[in-house]
Amino acid sequence: MPDNNLIVVKIGSSSLTSEEGGLNRERIAFFAEELASLHAEGRGVVLVTSGAVAAGFRQIGYNARPKALHEKQAAAAVGQALLMQAYQEAFGRHGIVAAQLLLTRADFSNRKRINNAMMTMEELLRLRTVPIINENDTVSTGELKFGDNDNLSALVANMCKAEQLIIITDMDGLYTDDPRRNPEAVKIDRVDQITGDIVRLAGGAGSSVGTGGMRSKIEAARIATRGGIRTFIGRVLDAGDLRLAAEGCGKGTYFDTALNSLPMKKQWLGFHSLPQGSITVDAGAERALLIGGKSLLPVGVTGLDGDFHPGDVVEVRNAEGETIGRGVVNYAAWQVKAVAGLSTDEIRDRIDVHRIEVIHRDEWVSLR
Numbered sequence: 107m108p109d110n111n112l113i114v115v116k117i118g119s120s121s122l123t124s125e126e127g128g129l130n131r132e133r134i135a136f137f138a139e140e141l142a143s144l145h146a147e148g149r150g151v152v153l154v155t156s157g158a159v160a161a162g163f164r165q166i167g168y169n170a171r172p173k174a175l176h177e178k179q180a181a182a183a184v185g186q187a188l189l190m191q192a193y194q195e196a197f198g199r200h201g202i203v204a205a206q207l208l209l210t211r212a213d214f215s216n217r218k219r220i221n222n223a224m225m226t227m228e229e230l231l232r233l234r235t236v237p238i239i240n241e242n243d244t245v246s247t248g249e250l251k252f253g254d255n256d257n258l259s260a261l262v263a264n265m266c267k268a269e270q271l272i273i274i275t276d277m278d279g280l281y282t283d284d285p286r287r288n289p290e291a292v293k294i295d296r297v298d299q300i301t302g303d304i305v306r307l308a309g310g311a312g313s314s315v316g317t318g319g320m321r322s323k324i325e326a327a328r329i330a331t332r333g334g335i336r337t338f339i340g341r342v343l344d345a346g347d348l349r350l351a352a353e354g355c356g357k358g359t360y361f362d363t364a365l366n367s368l369p370m371k372k373q374w375l376g377f378h379s380l381p382q383g384s385i386t387v388d389a390g391a392e393r394a395l396l397i398g399g400k401s402l403l404p405v406g407v408t409g410l411d412g413d414f415h416p417g418d419v420v421e422v423r424n425a426e427g428e429t430i431g432r433g434v435v436n437y438a439a440w441q442v443k444a445v446a447g448l449s450t451d452e453i454r455d456r457i458d459v460h461r462i463e464v465i466h467r468d469e470w471v472s473l474r
């Protein structure tokens with residue numbers, strides 16, 4: 107990507123639409139103005155926007171935001187066009203051309219497709235347009251759906267090696283508990299490391315139009331910061347708020363880049379790939395992988411799920427069932443079943459495998 111002053115801004119449905127459905131054009135005009143002011147300074151600006159379902163459901167005849175996938179897809183088919191039209195008008199007033207990119211989870215897991223998207227984005231940025239990205243809701247299927255755009259915004263930020271990711275929501279940052287439910291909740295200004303405790307603070311969506319809630323925003327911050335991208339989650343209400351957020355004094359929570367940010371190949375493995383199954387490991391193997399920097403040997407495997415093949419990506423879970431990372435397996439599922447719990451010598455006697463490690467440490471990424 108051309109510059110290191112690229113900013114990716116994600117705006118959630120709750121900031122763009124009313125609870126009863128329909129676009130809030132005033133807010134769209136406001137965000138376009140704020141983004142245009144950053145753009146005018148020569149910054150690259152990429153917008154990840156939600157709101158297609160919320161914008162379209164009333165027009166198409168539903169009384170409330172639909173829950174069934176096919177209904178959401180129908181609402182998005184109407185709403186996405188309305189959303190883009192509103193953005194094009196709003197950016198047009200500032201002399202900026204807005205471009206639409208609709209992406210799916212499957213696009214990110216396919217290197218060729220994502221490279222194409224990256225090149226398109228590069229060209230759009232070179233021409234000083236503002237690329238506006240949403241999930242391609244009408245074609246995304248159940249298990250391959252992002253569902254919320256937080257995740258999508260982090261993958262986009264990594265894809266274009268952005269300098270910063272700004273996730274705008276209706277809350278002024280991460281609190282120790284959901285402030286809508288607990289008035290005693292206290293705001294956290296800065297997070298240097300996204301630990302399990304930080305993830306547990308965050309709950310689901312607060313509004314009737316939002317979907318991901320704070321949980322998915324923290325997950326997004328984890329993906330972006332592991333890619334070396336500073337992340338802000340917070341509120342942009344008044345003129346100047348977005349600039350303050352970009353300058354480090356916004357109304358929200360800042361997440362520092364992870365100490366162990368991942369090279370591109372491992373980012374793909376950890377966040378873009380589509381796991382074909384899972385392997386469960388015992389406490390010793392968990393320590394070896396997470397702390398020892400070792401490969402996964404068959405002796406530490408206690409179970410598996412799915413029908414994977416050598417070279418596939420699998421998720422690795424600990425004894426508590428929590429995902430601890432992902433890796434490329436050297437064995438087929440039936441082979442893992444045959445060697446689980448066995449020592450290296452015992453395995454050599456039984457089957458002929460190319461590599462003894464179930465997952466080699468070079469093909470492993472920790473997600474803890």
Ligand SMILES: Nc1ncnc2c1ncn2[C@@H]1O[C@H](COP(=O)(O)OP(=O)(O)O)[C@@H](O)[C@H]1O
Binds near residue numbers: 276281315317319
């Ligand atoms: N620990 C927390 N701190 C702040 N907000 C939280 C927390 N846990 C849950 N939330 C909820 O997350 C909501 C924001 O997510 P969401 O409704 O999905 O908005 P958006 O449409 O902007 O993505 C907030 O309104 C809040 O109620």
Ligand SMILES: N[C@@H](CCC(=O)OP(=O)(O)O)C(=O)O
Binds near residue numbers: 240
């Ligand atoms: N792609 C969907 C996004 C779903 C959604 O509501 O996301 P968000 O508001 O970011 O939690 C849409 O445009 O309606």
